[in-house]
Amino acid sequence: MAVLVNFKICDNAKECGGIEVCPTGALSWDEENETIKIDNEKCISCGSCEQNCPIGAIRVAYDDEEYKKISKEIEEDPRTTKDLFVDRYGAAPLSEFFMIEEKDLNKKIGDGITLVECYEDDSIQCLLKSIPIKDITSNMPKDTMFYKVEANDELKKKYNINELPTLLLFKNGNLLGKIEGYYQVEQKEELINKINEINN
Ligand code: SF4
Numbered sequence: 001m002a003v004l005v006n007f008k009i010c011d012n013a014k015e016c017g018g019i020e021v022c023p024t025g026a027l028s029w030d031e032e033n034e035t036i037k038i039d040n041e042k043c044i045s046c047g048s049c050e051q052n053c054p055i056g057a058i059r060v061a062y063d064d065e066e067y068k069k070i071s072k073e074i075e076e077d078p079r080t081t082k083d084l085f086v087d088r089y090g091a092a093p094l095s096e097f098f099m100i101e102e103k104d105l106n107k108k109i110g111d112g113i114t115l116v117e118c119y120e121d122d123s124i125q126c127l128l129k130s131i132p133i134k135d136i137t138s139n140m141p142k143d144t145m146f147y148k149v150e151a152n153d154e155l156k157k158k159y160n161i162n163e164l165p166t167l168l169l170f171k172n173g174n175l176l177g178k179i180e181g182y183y184q185v186e187q188k189e190e191l192i193n194k195i196n197e198i199n200n
Contacts (some may be wrong), residue, residue: 001040001043001045001060001061001062001063001064001066001067002040002043002045002060002061002067003018003026003027003038003040003043003045003049003050003058003059003060003061004038004058004059004060004061004067004070004071004074005018005027005036005038005057005058005059006056006057006058006059006074006077007057008074008077008079008080008081009055009056009057009077009079009080009081009083009084010036010055010057010058010081011081011097011145012034012035012036013108014029014034014107015104016029016036016053017049017052017053017054018036018048018049018050018052018053018058019036019049020052021048021049021051021052022048022049023044023046023048024042024043024044025039025042026038026039026040026041026042026043026044027039027049027058043060045060045061045062046060047060054095054096054097055084055097059073059074080142080143081142081143081144081145082134082137082140082142082144083134084097085098085132085133085134085137085146086132086133086134087133087146087148088127088130088131088132088133089117089130089131089132089133089136089165089167089183089191090117090119090123090124090125090130090131090165090182090183091124091125091126091127091130092124092127093148094127098146098147098148099147099148099149100147100148100149101149101150102149102150102151102152102154102155105147105149105155108145108147109170109173110145110173111143111172111173112141112143112144112145112171112172113140113141113143113144113145113169113170113171113199114144114145114146114147114169114170114171115133115136115137115144115145115146115147115167115168115169115170116146116147116148116149116167116168116170117146117147117148117149117165117166117167117168118149118150118151118155118156118159118161118164118165118166118167118168119148119149119150119151119164119165119166120150120151120164122164123163123164123165123182124165125182128185129184129185130182130183130184130185131183131185131188131191133146135188135192136188136191136192136195139192139196140199151164151166159175159178161178161180162180163180163181164180165180165181165182166178166179166180166181167179167195169195169198169199171199176198176199177198179191179194179195179198
């Protein structure tokens with residue numbers, strides 16, 4: 001009957017898993033407006049998109065009553081994309097959701113603030129000793145995004161990276177600065193201060 005997207009937590013990307021599996025084109029990518037487009041005339045409520053969204057941002061309603069209920073839930077949802085930041089700076093990726101490939105980096109750097117952690121296997125430290133991304137973005141706007149990318153030589157050269165992991169901070173598409181090296185969880189405040197210095 002209808003599909004709903006909770007854009008409060010959706011990263012609204014072309015690579016949306018729901019678009020990938022939708023058999024009717026009810027979910028598609030609007031190139032012009034760079035957003036996920038919904039055409040409920042085409043939705044057959046098969047549920048594939050809902051199952052293929054790793055964060056539960058896509059919901060399918062099977063009747064009017066359910067549509068109203070889900071709409072209300074989305075309207076009242078206090079979460080933002082930042083609430084999904086379960087990954088940690090300087091740690092093996094916990095979730096595929098924030099992993100991107102180097103070739104897609106430019107597309108992911110949007111308006112607002114984008115943090116990109118560049119890493120290689122050697123730079124990943126013990127998970128329990130690393131810093132939750134939610135903590136280091138607590139003073140940042142709700143639409144702040146975070147990604148992890150495995151650094152290849154080209155990327156290291158492009159951003160003049162000498163040590164991994166490196167955190168790149170972009171604002172409105174421009175690189176504001178970078179922080180190189182691993183920070184223990186005990187150094188969280190130091191890392192936050194460095195980020196704030198770059199961001200101000
Ligand atoms: S429920 Fe099925 S038809 Fe409707 S948007 Fe999702 S995948 Fe497409």
